[in-house]
Amino acid sequence: AQEAYAALRDKPAVSRDGIRVALHMNAGLMADLPSLVPSGAEGVGLYRTELQFLVRRTVPKRSDLAALYSKILSSAGDKPVTFRTLDIGSDKVLPYMKRDPEPNPALGWRAIRVGLDRKGVMRMQLQAMLRAANGRPLRVMFPFVAQFDEFREARAHLLDEVERERKLGHPVPDSLKIGAMLETPSLAFAPDQFFEMADFISIGGNDLKQFFFAADRENERVRRRYDTLNVSFLTFIEQIAARCDGHDTPVSFCGEDAGRPVEALAFIAMGLRNLSMRPASIGPVKRMIRNTDVGEARDVINRARRSGEQSVRKELMAWINARGI
Numbered sequence: 001a002q003e004a005y006a007a008l009r010d011k012p013a014v015s016r017d018g019i020r021v022a023l024h025m026n027a028g029l030m031a032d033l034p035s036l037v038p039s040g041a042e043g044v045g046l047y048r049t050e051l052q053f054l055v056r057r058t059v060p061k062r063s064d065l066a067a068l069y070s071k072i073l074s075s076a077g078d079k080p081v082t083f084r085t086l087d088i089g090s091d092k093v094l095p096y097m098k099r100d101p102e103p104n105p106a107l108g109w110r111a112i113r114v115g116l117d118r119k120g121v122m123r124m125q126l127q128a129m130l131r132a133a134n135g136r137p138l139r140v141m142f143p144f145v146a147q148f149d150e151f152r153e154a155r156a157h158l159l160d161e162v163e164r165e166r167k168l169g170h171p172v173p174d175s176l177k178i179g180a181m182l183e184t185p186s187l188a189f190a191p192d193q194f195f196e197m198a199d200f201i202s203i204g205g206n207d208l209k210q211f212f213f214a215a216d217r218e219n220e221r222v223r224r225r226y227d228t229l230n231v232s233f234l235t236f237i238e239q240i241a242a243r244c245d246g247h248d249t250p251v252s253f254c255g256e257d258a259g260r261p262v263e264a265l266a267f268i269a270m271g272l273r274n275l276s277m278r279p280a281s282i283g284p285v286k287r288m289i290r291n292t293d294v295g296e297a298r299d300v301i302n303r304a305r306r307s308g309e310q311s312v313r314k315e316l317m318a319w320i321n322a323r324g325i
């Protein structure tokens with residue numbers, strides 16, 4: 001199977017009925033970058049910057065971060081990298097950051113909430129990204145945005161930093177794209193202006209699913225209770241894809257489910273055209289896409305939705321198996 005996937009490396013992810021899907025990889029360490037070319041990924045759709053903060057005993061220095069981000073951009077070459085700003089809190093706790101114990105950390109002080117309250121760290125990280133880009137294109141996304149104002153404020157900080165760099169005489173990115181992760185249901189219902197302001201949106205399905213079903217992703221007892229192929233969740237994904245399309249806002253999905261071929265197919269059938277996953281999943285997902293007719297998969301899902309089934313998994317699997325995909 002590995003060889004078959006390697007043979008697919010330079011082939012596009014196009015379905016039998018001509019639907020083209022962009023497949024990107026998720027990364028979090030410099031050591032992940034060598035997978036970029038062999039995996040066939042078109043770029044890094046999610047670079048989780050928190051790992052660099054988690055492996056240290058103190059806040060990393062701006063110059064160290066800039067050097068790391070610069071190496072990442074260089075090793076990605078022409079392929080785009082989307083840096084996600086520090087996503088801590090919830091399950092990711094920095095030993096050197098003082099915080100009070102929280103009754104519900106997943107619903108607590110995390111990600112962009114920390115960034116906006118501790119602007120020094122966020123601005124330092126944004127400066128490191130700008131220095132690293134050194135005039136090259138840069139893509140930055142903010143995690144766990146729950147409402148428009150958070151995105152607007154974080155974006156303004158980034159634009160301030162660009163201005164500051166310019167005044168200091170440093171090169172600024174020739175193309176700067178600023179996006180938001182859609183990880184809370186609230187953001188899907190944000191005002192139109194949010195979708196117009198965001199250069200791109202990435203659905204963080206791991207978190208979005210936990211909040212959609214109110215089921216803690218860290219709690220073994222409940223985390224597998226709700227199927228990703230649940231009709232309610234798929235319908236929600238479909239609505240998000242349509243809303244983004246309506247504003248011409250590029251949208252991707254970067255949670256773990258994007259790397260599962262059946263789930264990936266269902267997301268594509270719901271309208272998504274860009275997925276980001278661990279590098280090893282790109283071959284299997286690409287194989288699924290190239291062997292299927294997305295329109296037919298959509299019909300199967302729609303039939304299952306109309307039948308009152310809670311999940312479309314049974315019907316979709318039966319169809320996939322019958323086709324020998």
Ligand code: PEP
Pocket residue numbers: 046048087183203204205206207208254255256
């Ligand atoms: C997600 O929530 O789907 C996501 C990609 O972010 P993380 O898993 O790092 O929370």
Ligand code: MG
Pocket residue numbers: 143183204206207
């Ligand atoms: Mg998340």
